[in-house]
Amino acid sequence: MQKLYWFIVPLFVIFFTACSGKKNNAVPVNNSALTENIFPVTDFLKGQLRIIDSMGVTPLKILSINGKTDSLWLKREDIRKNAKPFLTPVIDSVNMYSLFSEKSFLDQTINAFTFSYDPKRKLPDSIKLTHWDVYMNPQTNSIQRIYLVKENADSTTQLTWVVNKWYSIRTIIQNQGEQPEIKEEKMIWNFDE
Numbered sequence: 001m002q003k004l005y006w007f008i009v010p011l012f013v014i015f016f017t018a019c020s021g022k023k024n025n026a027v028p029v030n031n032s033a034l035t036e037n038i039f040p041v042t043d044f045l046k047g048q049l050r051i052i053d054s055m056g057v058t059p060l061k062i063l064s065i066n067g068k069t070d071s072l073w074l075k076r077e078d079i080r081k082n083a084k085p086f087l088t089p090v091i092d093s094v095n096m097y098s099l100f101s102e103k104s105f106l107d108q109t110i111n112a113f114t115f116s117y118d119p120k121r122k123l124p125d126s127i128k129l130t131h132w133d134v135y136m137n138p139q140t141n142s143i144q145r146i147y148l149v150k151e152n153a154d155s156t157t158q159l160t161w162v163v164n165k166w167y168s169i170r171t172i173i174q175n176q177g178e179q180p181e182i183k184e185e186k187m188i189w190n191f192d193e
Contacts, residue, residue: 038102039115039134041091041146045161049080052189059189066182079187082169086148086159089127099123106138112145113138128152165190 052059059074061082089095100117107114112135119130128150135145148159154174161167168186175181 038091038093038096038100038117039143040093041132041134041148042087043092044143045083045087045146048161048163049083051164052076052079055189057189057191059187060191062184062186062188064182064184064186074187076189079189082185082187083159083167085150085157086169089129091129091132091148099127107135110135111138112136165192 062071115134131149133147146161150157158170166188170184173181
């Protein structure tokens with residue numbers, strides 16, 4: 001497993017630096033510094049949004065509230081509007097390294113390398129992001145899925161983004177003494193499933 005880790009982590013670093021589209025003048029990274037890199041989730045999601053903007057498809061939104069489901073067709077720009085809360089704070093090495101630590105492992109049940117990020121210590125009140133995972137296909141070294149969690153005083157919001165297919169936003173509102181209200185919005189732009 002240790003050998004596999006040292007093989008995959010450099011590929012992971014190469015992948016996300018190549019995908020950023022920016023010129024990288026940094027000195028090559030040695031193995032001891034690899035843990036300092038955090039996958040640039042925000043840039044990746046913005047890239048996904050640019051792909052959706054260029055597509056000639058009408059996205060579908062499926063809305064489910066406490067088990068009742070409805071659907072409607074969206075404009076492409078609505079996809080970006082609904083995803084906007086998950087584009088802040090910016091998730092990358094510069095902004096999150098001092099706040100979050102990474103753990104990685106090969107999850108054979110879902111056939112993915114999982115990179116999990118959790119707070120190193122108590123977060124400032126301004127940061128509602130509490131956890132995220134990045135799932136990478138071990139055969140293709142491509143990102144398959146991203147999962148983010150944001151927490152407020154009375155609610156938890158989760159984003160699940162399946163690359164090039166759909167994303168869902170699940171909001172769980174828990175008022176004291178009441179049953180939780182669960183709202184899920186799934187935006188689909190790839191109907192090949």
